Amino acid sequence: MPMLTRLANPARFMRASSTALPWLGALATGVIAVGLVWGLVFAPPDYQQGESVRIMFVHVPSAWMAMSAYLFIAVASGVALVWRHPLADIAAQAAAPVGAGFTAVCLASGSLWGRPMWGAWWVWDARLTSVLVLFFLYLGYIALVNAFDDRTRGARAGSLLALVGVVNLPIIKFSVDWWNTLHQPASVLRLGAPTIALSMLLPLLVMALGFMLLFGWLVLLRMRAALNERKAHALRLYGQLAAGEPRLPMAPPVADVAARAALR
Amino acid sequence: MTRKQRRLLAVVAGLSLFGASVAMVLAAFSSDLVFFYSPSGLIARDIAPGHRIRIGGIVERHTVVREDDGKTVAFRITDGKTNIAVTYTGILPDLFREGQGVVAEGELLPDGIFAASTILAKHDAKYMPPEVAEELKKTGHWTEGSVPAGRPYVMPAAVR
Amino acid sequence: MLHVTHWLAMGGYAEYVWSAYGVAALVLGGLAVHSWRWHRASSDVLDRLQHRTGRDE
Structure with a gap:
C-alpha cells in the first residue's frame, strides 16, 4: 500500500511506467507466443472434443480477463469516488476498452466453440446472458464517461455505474452452479482438483499469464497517453494565460487554476 | 466524520443495499432463470x-x-x-x-x-x-461421465 | 508438408479453431496498435508543447 500511494503521484507514475513499459510489452509477447505454440501444437486433443478443444486456450483466459478487468475498474472507481484520486479515474478509464475487448473475444470464441460442440452459436442460459450483460456494462461505462462536457462529472457517473455493475461478477461466476445452464461448470477455478489434464492446464495457465501481462501493458500505455493529453491541455491553457489571451470559452475558471497548479 | 469517511459509508451502504435487492430479485425469479x-x-x-x-x-x-x-x-x-x-x-x-x-x-x-x-x-x-x-x-478408475447435466433441478416451494 | 496440412485441418474443426484465434488476434492486436499509436502521438504533442513553452520536465 505505501508503494501504491507513492506511485499514485502522476509524475512518479510517468517515470516508473516508462521503465516498466518495454519490459511488460516484451514479456507479454513472449509468454503469449509460448502459450500459442504450446496450445496449438503441443497440447493433446481432447478425448471428446478432439482438436476443437484448442479454442479453450483463447476462450478461458479472455473470460478470466473480462472479469478481472471489470473488478479492476470497479476498485479504481471506488478509490476515485471515495478518495478522489485523479490517477484512479485515469486507470479505470484506461482499462475499460481493454476489458471490453477481452469480453468480445470471450463471447466470439465461445460462440465458435459452442456451434460444433453444443450445436448452437448462442443460447440464452444464465452464464452466456450474464457475460453479454458484462459486455454491455463495459460499453455503457465508456459511453457514460464520454457523455459529459465536464470530465469530472463523466468520471463520477461512470464510477457509479462501474460499482453498481459489480453485482454481475458473482452472478457470472456462480450462474453455472445456481441454475441449470447449458454452459458447463468450472474446470479450473473450483473447489477440489481441476477436472482438466495437466497437459492442457499448463498451456492454459501460460496463456492466462500472457493475457494478464498484455492487460497490464495496454492499461499502462493508455494511462500514460491520457496523462500526456491532460498535461498538454494544461500547458495550452497556461500558454494562453501567459500570452494574455482570453480564456477558452469551454474552459471553466477552475480549469485555469488546475492548469497552473499542474504546472507548478 | 470526515468527508472521505462519509463518501466511503455512502458507497458501501449503497452497494450493499443494491446487492441485497439484486439477490432477492434473482431468488424470486430463480425458476425462470433455469x-x-x-x-x-x-x-x-x-x-x-x-x-x-x-x-x-x-x-x-x-x-x-x-x-x-x-x-x-x-x-x-x-x-x-x-x-x-x-x-x-x-x-x-x-x-x-x-x-x-x-x-x-x-x-x-x-x-x-x-x-x-x-x-x-x-x-x-x-x-x-x-x-x-x-x-x-x-484401470477401472473411470468415474461415469457425467457430472450430471447441471445439478438436478429442485422445484422452489412457491411453484410446487 | 503432409503434417502441416494435417495440423491446419484441426481434425475437421479448422474453421472454428482458426476463426476463434483470428478474432482474438484482430481484437487484441487492434487494441495494442491503437494504444501504442495513441501513446506515441500524445507524447509527441506534449514534447512539442513543452519545447515551445520552454518548460522541460
Whole structure:
C-alpha cells in the first residue's frame, strides 16, 4: 500500500511506467507466443472434443480477463469516488476498452466453440446472458464517461455505474452452479482438483499469464497517453494565460487554476 | 466524520443495499432463470402438451436408436430418477453421446413422448487426452461421465 | 508438408479453431496498435508543447 500511494503521484507514475513499459510489452509477447505454440501444437486433443478443444486456450483466459478487468475498474472507481484520486479515474478509464475487448473475444470464441460442440452459436442460459450483460456494462461505462462536457462529472457517473455493475461478477461466476445452464461448470477455478489434464492446464495457465501481462501493458500505455493529453491541455491553457489571451470559452475558471497548479 | 469517511459509508451502504435487492430479485425469479427442466422437474410441474420447453439430463445408455432414414433418432433422457423418451430428426451436435449431458428443446406430445426440434449437447467439464481416458477406463478408475447435466433441478416451494 | 496440412485441418474443426484465434488476434492486436499509436502521438504533442513553452520536465 505505501508503494501504491507513492506511485499514485502522476509524475512518479510517468517515470516508473516508462521503465516498466518495454519490459511488460516484451514479456507479454513472449509468454503469449509460448502459450500459442504450446496450445496449438503441443497440447493433446481432447478425448471428446478432439482438436476443437484448442479454442479453450483463447476462450478461458479472455473470460478470466473480462472479469478481472471489470473488478479492476470497479476498485479504481471506488478509490476515485471515495478518495478522489485523479490517477484512479485515469486507470479505470484506461482499462475499460481493454476489458471490453477481452469480453468480445470471450463471447466470439465461445460462440465458435459452442456451434460444433453444443450445436448452437448462442443460447440464452444464465452464464452466456450474464457475460453479454458484462459486455454491455463495459460499453455503457465508456459511453457514460464520454457523455459529459465536464470530465469530472463523466468520471463520477461512470464510477457509479462501474460499482453498481459489480453485482454481475458473482452472478457470472456462480450462474453455472445456481441454475441449470447449458454452459458447463468450472474446470479450473473450483473447489477440489481441476477436472482438466495437466497437459492442457499448463498451456492454459501460460496463456492466462500472457493475457494478464498484455492487460497490464495496454492499461499502462493508455494511462500514460491520457496523462500526456491532460498535461498538454494544461500547458495550452497556461500558454494562453501567459500570452494574455482570453480564456477558452469551454474552459471553466477552475480549469485555469488546475492548469497552473499542474504546472507548478 | 470526515468527508472521505462519509463518501466511503455512502458507497458501501449503497452497494450493499443494491446487492441485497439484486439477490432477492434473482431468488424470486430463480425458476425462470433455469435453462431446462430435469425429467423429474417436468413431471412435478405437470406441463401441458404442446407447450415449448427444454428438458435436460443424461442420454441414458443403450437407449439410442437410429432410424433407417439416418436422420431420425430416439433415446431417453434421464436424471437418475425419472426418464423421458425423446425423438428428434436432424443433425446431432458432435458432443452428443450415450451417458453424456443433453438438452432437448421441443414439446411433450399427448402420448408422453418428447418431440425435440433442437438437440444441444452439454459438456461434462472434463478435459483430457484420449490416451488418459483409455488408461482410466482400463484401470477401472473411470468415474461415469457425467457430472450430471447441471445439478438436478429442485422445484422452489412457491411453484410446487 | 503432409503434417502441416494435417495440423491446419484441426481434425475437421479448422474453421472454428482458426476463426476463434483470428478474432482474438484482430481484437487484441487492434487494441495494442491503437494504444501504442495513441501513446506515441500524445507524447509527441506534449514534447512539442513543452519545447515551445520552454518548460522541460
